[in-house]
Structure formats: structure tokens, C-alpha cells
Amino acid sequence: xSSGDFSAEDSRFMQRALVLAERGWGTTHPNPMVGAVIxxxxxxxxxxxxxxxxxxxxxxAALAALKRSPRCGAKMYVTLEPCSTPxxxxxxxxxxxxxxxxEVIVAADDPNPLHAGRAYxxxxxxxxxxxxxxxxxxxxxxxxxxxxxxxxxxxxVAAKIALTLDGKFxxxxxxxxxxxGQEARADVMRWxxxxxxxxxxxxxxxxxxxxxxxxxxxxxxxxxxIVLDRTLRTVLEDAPLPRVYTDGDRSKTRxxxxxxxSAEKRQRLLELGVEVVPMPSTLEGSPxxxxxxxxxGQAGLSGVFIEPGPGLFSSLLxxxxxxxxIHYTAPKYLADAxxxxxxxxxxxxxxxxxxxxxxxxxxxxxxDMRTIGLLPNT
Amino acid sequence: xSSGDFSAEDSRFMQRALVLAERGWGTTHPNPMVGAVIxxxxxxxxxxxxxxxxxxxxxxAALAALKRSPRCGAKMYVTLEPCSTPxxxxxxxxxxxxxxxxEVIVAADDPNPLHAGRAYxxxxxxxxxxxxxxxxxxxxxxxxxxxxxxxxxxxxVAAKIALTLDGKFxxxxxxxxxxxGQEARADVMRWxxxxxxxxxxxxxxxxxxxxxxxxxxxxxxxxxxIVLDRTLRTVLEDAPLPRVYTDGDRSKTRxxxxxxxSAEKRQRLLELGVEVVPMPSTLEGSPxxxxxxxxxGQAGLSGVFIEPGPGLFSSLLxxxxxxxxIHYTAPKYLADAxxxxxxxxxxxxxxxxxxxxxxxxxxxxxxDMRTIGLLPNT
Numbered sequence: 001x002s003s004g005d006f007s008a009e010d011s012r013f014m015q016r017a018l019v020l021a022e023r024g025w026g027t028t029h030p031n032p033m034v035g036a037v038i039x040x041x042x043x044x045x046x047x048x049x050x051x052x053x054x055x056x057x058x059x060x061a062a063l064a065a066l067k068r069s070p071r072c073g074a075k076m077y078v079t080l081e082p083c084s085t086p087x088x089x090x091x092x093x094x095x096x097x098x099x100x101x102x103e104v105i106v107a108a109d110d111p112n113p114l115h116a117g118r119a120y121x122x123x124x125x126x127x128x129x130x131x132x133x134x135x136x137x138x139x140x141x142x143x144x145x146x147x148x149x150x151x152x153x154x155x156x157v158a159a160k161i162a163l164t165l166d167g168k169f170x171x172x173x174x175x176x177x178x179x180x181g182q183e184a185r186a187d188v189m190r191w192x193x194x195x196x197x198x199x200x201x202x203x204x205x206x207x208x209x210x211x212x213x214x215x216x217x218x219x220x221x222x223x224x225x226i227v228l229d230r231t232l233r234t235v236l237e238d239a240p241l242p243r244v245y246t247d248g249d250r251s252k253t254r255x256x257x258x259x260x261x262s263a264e265k266r267q268r269l270l271e272l273g274v275e276v277v278p279m280p281s282t283l284e285g286s287p288x289x290x291x292x293x294x295x296x297g298q299a300g301l302s303g304v305f306i307e308p309g310p311g312l313f314s315s316l317l318x319x320x321x322x323x324x325x326i327h328y329t330a331p332k333y334l335a336d337a338x339x340x341x342x343x344x345x346x347x348x349x350x351x352x353x354x355x356x357x358x359x360x361x362x363x364x365x366x367x368d369m370r371t372i373g374l375l376p377n378t
Numbered sequence: 379x380s381s382g383d384f385s386a387e388d389s390r391f392m393q394r395a396l397v398l399a400e401r402g403w404g405t406t407h408p409n410p411m412v413g414a415v416i417x418x419x420x421x422x423x424x425x426x427x428x429x430x431x432x433x434x435x436x437x438x439a440a441l442a443a444l445k446r447s448p449r450c451g452a453k454m455y456v457t458l459e460p461c462s463t464p465x466x467x468x469x470x471x472x473x474x475x476x477x478x479x480x481e482v483i484v485a486a487d488d489p490n491p492l493h494a495g496r497a498y499x500x501x502x503x504x505x506x507x508x509x510x511x512x513x514x515x516x517x518x519x520x521x522x523x524x525x526x527x528x529x530x531x532x533x534x535v536a537a538k539i540a541l542t543l544d545g546k547f548x549x550x551x552x553x554x555x556x557x558x559g560q561e562a563r564a565d566v567m568r569w570x571x572x573x574x575x576x577x578x579x580x581x582x583x584x585x586x587x588x589x590x591x592x593x594x595x596x597x598x599x600x601x602x603x604i605v606l607d608r609t610l611r612t613v614l615e616d617a618p619l620p621r622v623y624t625d626g627d628r629s630k631t632r633x634x635x636x637x638x639x640s641a642e643k644r645q646r647l648l649e650l651g652v653e654v655v656p657m658p659s660t661l662e663g664s665p666x667x668x669x670x671x672x673x674x675g676q677a678g679l680s681g682v683f684i685e686p687g688p689g690l691f692s693s694l695l696x697x698x699x700x701x702x703x704i705h706y707t708a709p710k711y712l713a714d715a716x717x718x719x720x721x722x723x724x725x726x727x728x729x730x731x732x733x734x735x736x737x738x739x740x741x742x743x744x745x746d747m748r749t750i751g752l753l754p755n756t
Contacts, residue, residue: 163543164732166541167719171726172727176729179729317711332732333695333732333733335722335726336725337721338725341544341545342545342715349549351554351555354542355712356708357745367735
């Protein structure tokens with residue numbers, strides 16, 4: 001196995017495999033997105049990707065799509081190290097060896113420390129050339145949810161916020177529609193589609209009465225919806241209930257509340273078919289948030305996408321619960337110290353105590369900017 | 379004259395002319411930056427740019443660089459409409475006609491409404507083909523200072539600020555070194571080099587004791603330095619004076635203060651060779667700022683680059699004095715409502731009342747982002 005040099009052609013094929021991997025955007029949980037292409041004489045002759053947990057892995061999908069045996073000298077480009085343990089669908093290394101491929105080029109190693117790199121000697125022993133590390137960064141980024149989940153058995157937690165250049169969520173009166181433009185808001189829908197679960201606080205439910213669905217051109221999809229509402233103040237007594245408790249997807253809504261929250265309100269939600277998770281009444285702030293994410297993990301949720309308002313965001317920062325920020329900045333100023341901004345940390349006294357993002361990526365959406373970065377020490 | 383179709387080759391030549399124009403970065407005031415290339419048989423045979431007010435215009439510089447007459451069919455690509463009035467250096471249209479060029483391709487029209495478009499019939503009458511509008515946007519952006527100055531006889535005022543993602547200048551203790559990284563700070567030096575004048579408030583002088591020079595790889599350059607200090611609190615009585623009042627470039631420092639400011643302090647500055655501009659004592663806030671910029675214009679300054687702290691920035695927004703924002707965003711959070719942020723506007727009650735930038739451009743500098751935009755109604 002070498003992590004040797006790669007040609008421009010190699011990169012082109014792997015780029016294609018990454019595009020194929022993304023076809024599993026949001027549908028592979030708890031599995032990763034993976035794409036693969038088979039190349040003969042410098043041309044792609046078959047493509048595959050992992051579509052859904054329990055269905056074929058990308059390597060097998062590509063081999064199946066070929067509908068014949070690969071020719072002598074055929075190579076496979078695959079975005080993730082092939083599995084070498086049988087699992088539900090048989091080890092991909094076995095399929096690759098049986099198919100008689102001559103070379104396998106891999107982007108990212110298996111993130112599971114127990115499996116990482118184990119495919120390579122298996123393939124090499126069978127006389128297959130192996131190179132790895134081509135576009136590894138992109139491939140790893142694509143599967144942050146899976147990687148985190150497999151390494152820590154805790155959900156990968158991302159928060160999306162949209163602020164003005166001067167760091168405001170909303171005017172002092174709470175008005176926030178809209179901070180960003182259409183393109184940025186469409187991008188948020190893609191993130192909602194990626195994560196198995198979406199979470200908001202009570203303020204957002206009361207202010208916006210959101211559906212929390214991913215409204216895409218091709219489909220509207222409802223993730224597991226999580227409402228964090230300790231006192232169940234979103235269960236209004238003298239107004240229509242919010243949509244997440246009453247719409248056709250209400251069985252996909254889960255409310256975390258305190259055990260002390262009104263039994264009557266809890267009953268009302270249960271009768272509607274909404275799931276209610278009472279948490280120990282002693283829990284609030286950081287311990288409550290940590291317990292909620294642990295519960296999410298125990299429920300098999302590999303990732304949680306949060307759209308916090310100012311209050312929940314401050315609590316999340318203070319609790320050090322966030323793994324990733326998806327931060328949209330709109331080119332505007334409210335220039336009002338009284339508008340809703342970000343708080344929550346023990347006041348940093350020098351600039352180097354600021355909470356600084358890692359692996360920062362910027363991308364423009366219309367006139368808005370999206371900054372993605374990882375939180376340190378999470 | 380047609381603003382017809384342009385080929386990829388046309389764009390390439392004009393792009394080169396724009397690169398040449400930028401060689402006049404900061405040195406052409408109050409003139410614009412202009413670049414020109416002469417093309418024969420699809421190849422650039424001569425290049426020129428305007429280096430300094432009083433020296434050759436780009437068109438003449440290119441013709442001079444050719445050192446012979448252009449061949450039949452020769453074209454000139456020039457980033458700004460050639461001047462058609464004699465001026466100090468003779469009309470460029472005359473030089474072009476005398477040189478016998480066959481075609482002139484122009485990026486931006488003359489921004490002076492009295493001159494705009496006047497070159498084209500002059501050239502056409504002499505049998506020269508003219509096309510305009512190629513990369514006009516880039517060419518116009520390059521000369522925002524000149525364009526504004528020529529159209530309004532007021533300096534073009536830009537503010538540079540560097541904030542965290544949550545909109546903070548500094549920690550609550552005032553610590554701000556550094557918000558952004560090395561690349562962004564190097565970019566600030568380029569802006570300091572571009573503008574004929576730089577302005578700060580007293581807070582910045584006292585906190586940072588800055589030199590306010592443009593420290594570039596090739597040179598260190600000192601613009602006209604302007605300190606806005608109504609009460610002359612930067613003229614310290616029991617500590618060494620700030621560098622802008624004592625360094626070798628102190629004759630390039632101008633202090634705007636109130637007529638009521640200590641006569642003794644004013645005298646001290648004058649004796650050091652610092653220029654002092656006493657303003658009517660009735661002026662403060664917005665009227666003072668407006669009067670200061672008018673005075674800058676009267677002193678022939680076509681542009682002012684401000685590096686405001688939180689206080690001056692809020693005043694500038696409130697006074698509606700800014701034409702352009704150069705806003706750096708660092709991928710970090712202070713997450714402290716008590717840290718220094720942006721204020722100053724009458725509190726907007728809905729998001730659509732936010733001050734929204736026009737002609738927004740984003741560019742990454744290391745992990746930081748630069749957002750440039752124009753302020754509306756200025």
C-alpha cells in the first residue's frame with residue numbers, strides 16, 4: 001500500500017466518486033456516504049454509491065452496475081476504505097478480490113480506529129495494488145456525522161445561525177425574517193436533509209411556528225424533530241398548538257421537558273402522537289443539554305442539526321455541546337446594541353480566549369457568506 | 379461606437395490592462411488608475427499605465443513604450459475612456475488619432491458626467507473603431523475614490539473594521555489584538571496605501587499608539603494621517619506623546635479638535651510640526667463629522683480610509699458619512715454581550731430596516747473573510 005503520487009486523472013475519477021457519494025446525502029444513516037467508480041483504459045465503465053443502510057455498499061453497487069467481470073487492469077476509485085469485515089452485506093474487500101480488480105484507489109481511511117487501514121493488507125495479499133489518501137480531506141468532510149458517531153457513539157451536533165455582520169440574530173423586537181437571502185435559506189434546507197434530526201428551542205417554536213422540514217425541489221422531507229422545552233411553554237393553552245405538534249408528521253416530533261412540566265400538557269402531546277421525553281427535574285442548563293444529546297445518541301441519532309435562537313445558542317456555547325458551526329453572515333448592520341446577539345461564555349478578557357473555529361470553510365450564497373468550522377475540544 | 383460583443387481574447391487583453399492600471403495603486407491621486415495595452419496581430423506589443431498625476435496618461439505611456447508607429451490594424455485596450463480635453467498633458471484622443479490606431483476598446487466610461495462618452499464620437503470621426511463596456515464593472519470598482527471625487531467633490535469615505543463572527547471589535551476589557559490573522563492584516567496595509575488619507579479616533583490612538591503607515595513589502599508609506607480628537611485627550615500630559623505626533627512623519631498628521639480644546643495642547647502640537655484644525659465648538663456628533671469630511675475635501679483629499687473603533691464607527695453610521703465598508707470577519711466568537719460591538723443607529727424594529735450593503739464582494743484571507751460593500755444613500 002502506498003499513499004504515493006496521484007495524477008490529475010486520478011483526481012478526476014475520485015472527484016466523480018465523491019459526487020456519487022453525495023447521492024446518499026441524508027439517506028445512509030447511520031452509515032457513511034460512499035461513492036465508487038470502476039475505470040478501464042482511462043474511462044469510467046461503472047459507477048456505484050451507497051444509497052441506504054442495509055443496501056449495497058458503493059463498491060458492490062459499482063461492480064453490479066458493470067454487469068460483467070472487470071477487464072484485466074481495471075481499477076476502482078472509492079471514497080472510503082472498503083470494509084473488510086463481513087457485516088450485513090459481506091466484506092467489500094472479498095467482492096473486490098473476487099471481481100479481479102487490479103488496483104484500488106481510496107480517498108479516506110475507515111474512521112473506526114478498530115478497522116482503519118485493515119483493508120489494505122487484505123487487498124495487497126490478493127495481489128491488488130492499493131493507494132490511499134487521494135482527496136482524503138473532502139471525503140472525510142463529507143462524513144463528519146458518521147465519523148464522529150463511529151468514534152464516539154455520540155451524535156455529531158451542528159448549529160446553524162444566520163447573523164448580520166454585526167452579529168445580531170434579530171432586532172430588539174425579535175424580528176428576524178429574513179436575515180439572509182433566498183440562496184442561503186435554500187442551503188439550510190440541504191443541511192436539514194443531511195441530518196437525521198433537527199432541534200430547536202421553545203423561543204423558535206413560539207416565534208416562527210416552523211415546520212422544521214427540509215423543503216427541497218425534489219422532495220419535502222421531515223427529519224426527527226426535537227423540541228427542547230423544559231416547561232412545555234410551547235404547549236399553548238389559549239391558542240392553536242404549534243405545527244410540529246399537529247401536522248401530519250407529528251409522530252416525528254419529540255419533546256424533551258422536565259419531569260415537573262405540567263402532566264396535563266404532557267398528556268395532551270401524547271394523545272396527539274407526539275413523543276414526550278421527561279428529563280430529571282434537577283437537570284437544567286449544561287447538564288440538561290448533555291443529557292439530551294446522550295439520549296439522542298441512545299435513540300440511534302448519529303447527528304443533530306440545531307437551529308437555535310439567541311437563548312439556546314448561548315446555552316449550547318456555554319455547555320460546550322457543539323461540534324460544528326454553520327454560520328451565515330448577511331451583509332447588513334443593525335447597529336443596535338439592544339438587538340439580539342450572542343452571549344453565553346464566561347467573558348473572555350483577551351482576544352486569544354475567543355472561541356475559534358477550526359477547519360474553516362467559506363462559501364458565498366448570493367450576497368451572504370457561509371462560514372463552516374469545527375468547535376475546538378468537542 | 380458599439381458596446382457589442384467581446385471575445386475571450388478581448389477580455390484577456392483588458393484584464394492585462396487592469397493589472398497594469400493597478401500599478402498606480404495609491405499613487406495617482408487625484409487622478410484615476412488607468413492601464414492600456416497595444417495589440418498587433420493578437421499579441422500585446424506595448425503596455426502603459428498612469429503612474430502619477432502630472433505624468434503621462436496610460437494611453438500615451440503605451441504609445442511611448444511602443445517606440446515606433448503602430449502597425450496597420452493595431453488596437454488599444456484601455457481601462458478608462460480616453461480624455462478628450464487637453465488638460466495638462468494634451469488630449470489622449472488626439473494622441474490615439476495621430477498614432478493611427480485602428481480600434482480602441484474601452485472598459486469604463488469617464489465618470490465625469492460632463493465628459494462621459496465624449497471621446498467616442500471624436501475617435502469615430504477619425505475613422506477609429508470604438509467599443510466600450512468590456513470589464514466595465516471591474517474598471518469602475520478600481521476607481522471608486524476618483525469616481526466619487528469627480529462626481530461630488532467630496533472625499534470617498536471607507537471604514538475598515540475587523541470583527542468576530544458575533545460582531546465584536548474587542549473583549550469587554552478592550553483587548554483586540556488580534557481579531558484577524560496575518561493575511562487580513564496585510565490586506566489592510568494595501569488599503570492604507572490606496573487612500574490618500576487615513577483617519578482614526580482618539581480611542582485608537584490611546585489604545586494602540588499606531589503609526590498609521592502602510593507597511594508593504596516594497597515600501598513603507600505614510601498617508602495623510604488624521605486624528606479626530608475633539609478634546610485633545612490624545613495629547614497626554616503625563617506620558618510620552620503618541621507616535622503620530624512625534625515620529626518622522628509627524629508633519630503628515632492633522633488633528634481636528636474643538637476650538638475650545640486646550641490652547642496649550644494645541645500649541646504643543648503646532649510646535650512639534652503637527653497640523654491642528656480647530657473646528658467650531660458648537661459642532662459635535664454628525665455635524666462635526668460632516669464638517670471634517672468637507673474640510674478634507676477642501677484640502678484636496680479625494681478619499682479617506684478610516685479605521686474606527688466601536689465609538690467612532692457608531693458615530694459614522696449615525697452620521698451616514700460612510701461610502702464603503704471593508705469588513706473583515708474572523709471565524710471566532712467572544713459570546714459576551716458585554717464585549718465591544720456595533721451601535722449607533724436608531725434601533726431598527728424590523729430586519730428590513732437594517733443597513734444593507736450594496737455591490738457586495740467577499741474574499742477569503744487565510745481563515746478570515748473580507749466583505750466589501752457600499753453603503754446605501756451615500
